[in-house]
Amino acid sequence: MIYYFTGAGNSRYVAQRIAKALGDTVAFMPDHIPATVPDNSEPVGFVMPVYFWGIPTVALRFAQQLQLSGSHYTFTVLTPSGSSGDAVSLFEKALRRPVDAHFSVLMPDTYAPMFECGDRAKSEAVLERAEGEIDNVIAQVKARATGDLDPHHGMGKLYTVTMYPLYRASTTRRFAVNDACTGCGLCANLCPDHFITIEGGKPTWRPGHCNLCFACLHHCPTFAIQYGRNSRKHGQYTCPKKMSD
Numbered sequence: 001m002i003y004y005f006t007g008a009g010n011s012r013y014v015a016q017r018i019a020k021a022l023g024d025t026v027a028f029m030p031d032h033i034p035a036t037v038p039d040n041s042e043p044v045g046f047v048m049p050v051y052f053w054g055i056p057t058v059a060l061r062f063a064q065q066l067q068l069s070g071s072h073y074t075f076t077v078l079t080p081s082g083s084s085g086d087a088v089s090l091f092e093k094a095l096r097r098p099v100d101a102h103f104s105v106l107m108p109d110t111y112a113p114m115f116e117c118g119d120r121a122k123s124e125a126v127l128e129r130a131e132g133e134i135d136n137v138i139a140q141v142k143a144r145a146t147g148d149l150d151p152h153h154g155m156g157k158l159y160t161v162t163m164y165p166l167y168r169a170s171t172t173r174r175f176a177v178n179d180a181c182t183g184c185g186l187c188a189n190l191c192p193d194h195f196i197t198i199e200g201g202k203p204t205w206r207p208g209h210c211n212l213c214f215a216c217l218h219h220c221p222t223f224a225i226q227y228g229r230n231s232r233k234h235g236q237y238t239c240p241k242k243m244s245d
């Protein structure tokens with residue numbers, strides 16, 4: 001089983017590619033809390049984005065509640081746009097056991113408040129390069145390679161320790177919606193943690209810390225959602241690579 005979390009689709013695609021090559025299936029983490037993995041020797045993979053050099057809140061919750069016993073070969077595949085820091089340690093700690101192999105694959109950026117997301121030529125070039133990295137992960141997983149095989153740690157622990165607390169302190173307060181909203185409800189349906197409700201034909205965000213996955217912002221058909229002052233100019237991105245589960 002390959003468990004994944006995704007906002008814009010990158011990690012879903014990576015999970016699907018790996019699952020297809022292994023003859024395995026994928027499962028969306030938020031739909032499997034709590035999950036119990038059968039006590040057998042099948043490989044178990046965890047694919048997720050990197051947020052503030054840490055991991056999505058819902059992935060932490062998933063790992064904390066996962067019941068995993070038996071002699072599984074386990075691996076993580078992080079999908080940062082630049083570097084993963086020490087994000088995997090947070091996942092392992094939540095899982096309460098070490099993971100056999102750590103990988104990462106560089107994917108297009110989805111952090112719209114700060115970085116360009118709408119440049120298709122740029123994201124296509126990143127995705128093309130990613131195919132080779134995914135092939136490498138598949139080969140290593142098939143060979144049951146072990147250890148830290150993530151080439152993209154960057155500044156490692158330093159970034160995770162200094163920046164991840166900012167993620168955990170972030171709230172939904174900076175979300176806003178403009179008149180382009182048609183009230184279609186897609187954002188509310190996609191939100192993995194039910195932070196959005198449609199009230200008076202427009203989305204409203206419940207106060208608190210959401211995953212900041214930007215599934216709502218990037219999937220909105222009319223680009224009506226912003227987060228802070230700068231996301232509008234950075235455009236939308238959803239992973240153009242599609243595979244069936």
Ligand SMILES: Cc1cc2nc3c(=O)[nH]c(=O)nc-3n(C[C@H](O)[C@H](O)[C@H](O)COP(=O)(O)O)c2cc1C
Pocket residue numbers: 005006007008009010011012048049050051052053054079080081082083084107108109110111112212213214239
């Ligand atoms: C809130 C947020 C924070 C992010 N922080 C990082 C980061 O610390 N390092 C990095 O390399 N990429 C970072 N990214 C980029 C994502 O990890 C990357 O684009 C990932 O492939 C998105 O995957 P998804 O489409 O499965 O959600 C961040 C993206 C978001 C939305």
Ligand code: SF4
Pocket residue numbers: 177180181182183184185186187188202203219220221222223224225
């Ligand atoms: S997805 Fe966009 S258009 Fe649809 S309800 Fe949400 S903000 Fe409005």
Ligand code: SF4
Pocket residue numbers: 007172190191192193194195196205210211212213214215216217
């Ligand atoms: S409100 Fe938007 S960014 Fe936050 S968890 Fe829901 S879909 Fe993701």
